[in-house]
Amino acid sequence: MNELLKLAWSDFLSLFFIFIRVGTILALVPFFNSTVIPRRITATIALFLSLVLMPIVPHVQVKPSELNIVMLMIILIHEMLIGMAMGLAIDVIYSGIQIAGELISFQMGFSIANVVDPMSGISAPVISNVFYMTAFLLFFTFGGHHILIKALFESFSTMPIGDSLVHREFLMAVVTYAAKMFVIGVKVSAPVVGVLLLINISFAIIARALPQMNVFIMAFPLTIAVGLVFSVLVIKMLPMFMTSSLEQAWMFMKSAMALF
Numbered sequence: 001m002n003e004l005l006k007l008a009w010s011d012f013l014s015l016f017f018i019f020i021r022v023g024t025i026l027a028l029v030p031f032f033n034s035t036v037i038p039r040r041i042t043a044t045i046a047l048f049l050s051l052v053l054m055p056i057v058p059h060v061q062v063k064p065s066e067l068n069i070v071m072l073m074i075i076l077i078h079e080m081l082i083g084m085a086m087g088l089a090i091d092v093i094y095s096g097i098q099i100a101g102e103l104i105s106f107q108m109g110f111s112i113a114n115v116v117d118p119m120s121g122i123s124a125p126v127i128s129n130v131f132y133m134t135a136f137l138l139f140f141t142f143g144g145h146h147i148l149i150k151a152l153f154e155s156f157s158t159m160p161i162g163d164s165l166v167h168r169e170f171l172m173a174v175v176t177y178a179a180k181m182f183v184i185g186v187k188v189s190a191p192v193v194g195v196l197l198l199i200n201i202s203f204a205i206i207a208r209a210l211p212q213m214n215v216f217i218m219a220f221p222l223t224i225a226v227g228l229v230f231s232v233l234v235i236k237m238l239p240m241f242m243t244s245s246l247e248q249a250w251m252f253m254k255s256a257m258a259l260f
Helices: 002-028 039-056 069-108 126-141 144-158 168-178 180-209 215-259
Strands: 114-116 123-125
Touching: 002 039, 002 069, 002 144, 039 144, 069 123, 069 126, 069 144, 069 168, 069 180, 069 215, 123 126, 126 144, 126 215, 144 215, 168 180, 168 215, 180 215
Parallel strands: none
Antiparallel strands: 114 123
16 A cells, blocks of 8 residues: 555656646747637646656656655756746747847837737737747747657656756856847848848938938838838748757757756
């Protein structure tokens, strides 16, 4: 009887910590963390994945007599940090694409016309929402969810539950990777922002040479038209960009696991 209780305790504790890691990831990954998805649905999916992973994940070796509040908090923080790092690997891509849409909208004069993004629940320019939804569809098209599940499975082998404390190199790698969202935003928006900047410079020269011309009336519709044309070109380039970004996210996950 005691052996059965110990076995049940080990399984329950392992399931609990697996659920914490999986739930933290889903709380950060786009679509699952959106306001349109009820939290109970996300929690149910996290519980289902935890049940699937439990038989193949090394169980936590903690006896009931050894468990105290300090050890429990340490293991919880351990699992949450790993989940945050893995969820961040995907969320950085979408945050960068949203930044790109905001930069483009600002140059086009659309920044004043914000709408509520149904995925993130915040107000964002129209161009930013279009980029975000396109990237979201490409994520599932290119099997990004498969990459995430594969990385989740391998994380339990590389970083077992409550194996060790967090190393400084791991935290630095996460912070460095998080800064890439601004790099992604600049890269995606560079074609549109560059062209619109040249147009604004041209109109500034024309306004200087011909003060009697009403440059504002001419510049506003032209800026919108050119911005929309080049935004379509950027959207057509997004599949190639998403492929490389997912590969970088996968490489980050593997390297971060090794540094933990």
